[in-house]
Amino acid sequence: MRIPAAYCGLFALKPTRGRTPVGPKYGRSWQGACVDYVLTRSVRDSAAMLDELHTFEKAAAYLAPPFHGNYLQMAQTPNEKQLRIAFSVTSPIGTTVHPECKNAVMKTARILESMGHIVEERDAPVDGNKIAKSYLTMYFGEVAATLSSLEEVLGRKAMFNDVEPTTWMLGLLGKATSAEEFILSIREWDKAAYSMESFHETYDFYITPTTAFPPAKIGELSPSSFEKLMINIVGIYRNESIYPLFLRQGRNDYKFLDVLYPNNSSQYCHASGSKILVIPSKT
Secondary structure: OHHHHHHHOOEEEEOOOOOOOOOOOOOOOHHHOOOOOOEEOOHHHHHHHHHHHOOOOOOOOOOOOOOOOOHHHHHOOOOOOOOEEEEOOOOOOOOOOOHHHHHHHHHHHHHHHHOOOEEEEOOOOOOHHHHHHHHHHHHHHHHHHHHHHHHHHHOOOOOHHHOOHHHHHHHHHHHOOOHHHHHHHHHHHHHHHHHHHHHOOOOOEEEOOOOOOOOOOOOOOOOOHHHHHHHHHHHHHOOHHHHHHHHHHHHHOHHHHHHHOOOHHHHHHHHHOOOEEEOOOOO
16 A cells, blocks of 8 residues: 555555454455555545445454544544654665655654644654564465465465466575574564564654665666576476575565565564555645
8 A cells, every 4th residue: 555655646544453444365465565545635534435445353353442433534633732743764774775765754854843833854753674574484384385385276286387486586585484483583573573562652753764776777686697597497397495594695686676665664563563544745
């Protein structure tokens, strides 16, 4: 939701975990990192949809506090409280943030300050690199599990030509990830959740660029010719002895992080379960 909204000038809300339904087939989506919701042209429409979709699933892995009000009515009620707002224009993993994306945040911060709110520049109290690596570990594992689940649909095991080469590569990385690594990555998410909860006891909102770059051109993020060749070799010959080498290369290659993290400022929100609002403030 976030990237399509940011690139298309739409409003997006990513509700907190457990606010919208995930069942009945599953109790969680990507360990709580993913939430199904809608893109809208206005805050009003998103609030109206949330009135219709919010739920309380007793069997779900994550449960949001019950809400008995009306989101649409709340969205149309003027705010009279002075808010304390933090913002940041730096990447939590130390990668580049495009000037256009920084300017959108700075413009928003100035507008909010002119409205009488307290606005301060602050970095999120989390280790961005640990969150990035933990998210990648989850990403690899979930893709590998999804490819394994395709057997239920296809009536056979998924093959290299059934999916895009990059998807197959991510699945291979998942096969080379241990259960220990997966559990340690989820523990990093729990630490982030506590840290961000403490952070939001001081700040009502935290503003960052939704994406670190303007929309990429078609093909810009595609693997290079050499990378495609390596993916094809590994994928076709299925030599599992080289999966660990592939995994180390994937984790240590920050170009790989750049591809997966055009939206790097919001990864700690996925990890901590924080709600996200995407507002087309640049225009």
